[in-house]
Amino acid sequence: MTSQPLRLWVDGQCLQTHSRKRGIGRYVLDLLRALSTHESRIELLVSLNAAMPEATIAARSLLSGIVPSDRIYVWHGKVEGGEADYGHTTWRSRSELALVHHVNKLNPDVALSASPFEGAVDPAVPFLGGSLAAVRTAAIFYDAIPFRFPDKYMRDPRQREYFYRRLSSYKNFDLVFTISDFSSREFRHFSGLTNELCIGTGISESFVNLISDNTEKGKNSEKYILYVGGLDWRKNLAIIPAAFQRISKSLQECLAFVIAGEINASEKSEYSSIWQSHGLSADRIVFAGAVDDRTLVRLYKGAIALIQPSFMEGFGLTALEAIACGTPAIAARAGAVPEVVGDDALLFDPMSPLDLAEKIETVAAGKLDAKKLKELAQDRIDTFSWRNVADHVVQGLQGLGRRTAVPQLELVEALGTIKENEQEDVSTLMALAEPEAARPRLLVDASATLIDDHRTGIQRVVRRICESMFPQGSRDEDKYISFCDDTSGWYFAREWTGRPPSKQKSNRLRPQTGDTVLMLDSSWPFHTLHPAFLRPVLLKGGDVISCLYDTVPLRSAAFCHEGMPPIFSAWFQTSLIYSTGIICISRAVADELLDLLAGIRFPRRMKIGYWQLGADFATMDSPPEPIRRSKDAARPRFLMVGTLEPRKGHRVALEAFEALWAEGVDAELIIVGKIGWGISHLAQRIRNHAEFGKRLHLHEKVGDSELGVLYETCDALIAASFAEGFGLPIVEAGHFGKPVLASDIPVFREVGKGAAAAHFFEVGSPAALATEVKSFLKSAPTASRETPWPTWSESAAQLQDVVVGQRWYKVYEPQSPRPFAPPTDLGDTRIAAVLEGDQRAHRLELVEGPYKTDDGTALKIVVSVTNLSGTVWSSFGPTDRYLGIVLGYYAVDIAGERFQYDNARSHIPFVLAPGDTHYMALNIPASLKERGGAFVDIELVQEGVSWFGNALRVSL
Secondary structure, three states, rough: OOOOOOOEEOOOOOHHHHHHHHHHHHHHHHHHHHOOOOOOEEEEEEEEEEOHHHHHHHHHHHHHOOOOHHHHEEEEOOOOHHHHOOOOOOHHHHHHHHHHHHHHHHHHOEEEEOOOOOOOOOOOOOOOOOOOOEEEEEEEEEEOOOHHOOOHHHHHHHHHHHHHHHHHHHOOOOEEEEOHHHHHHHHHHHHEEEOEEEEOOOOOOOHHHHHOOOOOOOOOOEEEEEEEEOOOHHHHHOOHHHHHHHOOOHHHHHOOOOOOOOOHHHHHHHHHHHHHHHHOHHHHEEEOOOHHHHHHHHHHHHEEEEOOOOOOOOOHHHHHHHHHHOOOOOEEEOOOOHHHEEEEHEEEOOOOHHHHHHHHHHOOOOOHHHHHHHHHHHHHHHHHHHHHEEEEEEEHHHOOOOOOOOHHHHHHHOOOOHHHHHHHHHHHHHHHHHOOOOOOOOEEHHHHHHOOOOOHHHHHHHHHHHHHHHHOOOOOOOOOEOOOOOOOOOOOOOOOOOOOOOOHHHEEEOOOOOOOEEEEEOOHHHHOOOHHHHHHHHHHHOOOEEOOOOOHHHOOOHHHOOOHHHHHHHHHHHHHHHEEEEEOHHHHHHHHHHHHHOOOOOOOOEEEEOOOOOOHHHHHHHHOOOOOOOOOOOOOOEEEEEEOHHHHHHHHHHHHHHHHHHHHOOOEEEOOOOOOOOHHHHHHHOOOOOOEEEOOEEEEEOOHHHHHHHHHHOOEEEOOOOOOOOOHHHHHHHHOOOEEEEEHHHHHHHHHHOOOOOEOOOOOOHHHHHHHHHHHHHOOOOOEEEEEEOOHHHHHHHHHHHHHHOOOOOHHHHHHHOOOOOOOOOOOOOOHHHHHHHOEOOOOOEEEEEEOOOOEEEEEHHHHHEEOOOOOOOOOOOOOOOOEEEEHHHOOOOEEEEEEEEOOEEEEOOOOOOOOOEEEEEEEEEEEHOOOOOOOOOOOOOOEEEEEEEEEEOOO
């Protein structure tokens, strides 16, 4: 028989507070990772404090891949603020008891308080063990720095009370883990206890892998000394400029000092002043900021040495990392660092700038043995491994027996006397501390379609999917249609009726553990209503899946209603903030999304999937009566199906056939679709055409049966779109065994595999389409074959299989993760500086126009803009439009003189990533021609800086 795995509960609040950005957070995360893969099969449970909601969501993301989502719990502390500020208040005491109650209900084998000193200045309420805990308990002790330097860390009585109360809480634990021999000695000295076990620390496997992968020595050829960390007083950074002042002038001139770490502007300014006050050049100090591990490895490897000057460290991870990278560590002879370094040669007195200066001179002179450094690096990697740490932890935990259960009455008595007006709050506090059992539910948003079904493509998808998932009479308790159109909240229905559910208490939706929210509908105008519901879903560990139909409003704004791109962009950004996954309607859209996330260096992981839309052909199979045909039935017939709108490429097809007719090619072009927006100029051109009613046909209203006839009797389908998310007509043509001539966009390549045959031509090129038509007419006829395609019922099953069954296409993992970034950090989505040289590299090309807008007040010109630089472009700077990249124009008269400069701009809706092409439009006032305008010069411009030059001249 195999033994049961040990169930270990861990207090995860140090992953929510400022500690997550410091050594403690990193230590706990690496420890959890090591325990999760340990051969003894430790079953990890982690709890987070919902009083820090954004940090809870971020911590869940940190823990993904380490602890299963259903073993990450939330409880609700209630405190006025940090204990060092407010003292040990009644509500803090009650919250500590609530956490004990939470752990008792989970009933692990052991409860580990990962950082008992949390909550000094924030709402954290760490687990402090005690006699009311029904399980064995352990804690980690990192260092006694505040007790060694009380004048720096205990400046008032309340701070002193906080530190000593937390120190005294260690007597409540059955076992205390320390991270170094030094911290063990400190623990015994200050606590008077002897129940500690030194487990050490380690260098993470992922970091070691980066060391092996990264062979470059750093981009900068100049010599530099590196420091990694913050500017706390105990870090003793004041000694470094004093030491630099004492090294030789020649070395001062060629040696830089690089600081890597999160340092605010005032700290940076203050330290720069100290540096220069020692007579050191301002350009010899570099603030690298907070960096990811990949960059950190490069900095370590490029440095001639790391300096670790702290007065005290509980361990000294940066020294270990530097040595593992083969870089010497010049370290203070203090705290735990000497036992990490393992070599006295580069240790110095932290009070002696001269001693440090001599060590810097020694390293800079290249007097160290390279072979010895390499051997030391491997020795430190082997000695300080997380596998060793995990072994020590497991041995310690297995030595603890089980504790006798605590009667619930004792916990109630511990709450003490409760005022009458607080009884409800205390009851709520204790109730919220009880772990919520997961009950999986799928909540499918159909709000926009239920409010007003315009019968558009997206709403057709929503309607068909919901009809399949929620048929009449459905009473599935695990699946609900969800609806929200105002701040009153979300409501549900169990079956599809096509009408919004009534807003009653009985069908009000409230987030619960186990929820998966599928934002299926085109909910763009309502995105500001969503976070109030989605945030608690994420807090409870649920999934939020957004549906992306296409990226047209982001990449092809020229082909959208003017107001759509900014609304869509705002929705898209909200989706990136709150989604755990995004599902697309084709693999091509999924690939576009993955490229976009990589382009902006999106800092968090994201599940990406796609599914096939359905197609029901039953109504097309047996038409009652044929649609009107041309007299010459033998003439080749080419069909276009879809609403007439700018991106569908009807203008491309018309001009291609005009060229064919001029060459004597006798073929028909049949266009089926209602007249959409922004296309009246083309509709008028078609109706007034000499071939209209002869070889050119427009059918605005065609039923499914009549459409079936047109498919059956055509020779091929033409799909000339500039951009699409799917391409249903191609699927329909495949059902009738008809070949397709399609513009060469990725989604048509994908969907075209379902056609009898697919031929592709250059996007937006009438000449390329005309050539393809002639080639098609010369080739042997394609054998008619019906291609299978999912029904809507099968499509709904596919969708559910991805979202609920977790059958994702790919998981986006950031190359440079920023695990502690706020959810609003979407990556590189704003321009932060003036662009120069190659950062402005681009290409502008005329796509179509000028042509009159529907209201006749302007001339529309569509251009393609390709970013040939390596920089992400956005129309937003750090705070507003200043520094943003936009498209603008000058008015030019017949003599070629520019005469009007202050014109409307065209903005990038989200970003224009390196290598990507966007379609952008400019609307030129029609009155410009009356005032002498003969041309416009179109250029990119960085707002508040300058025009890019290399104008594209377009005749009006």
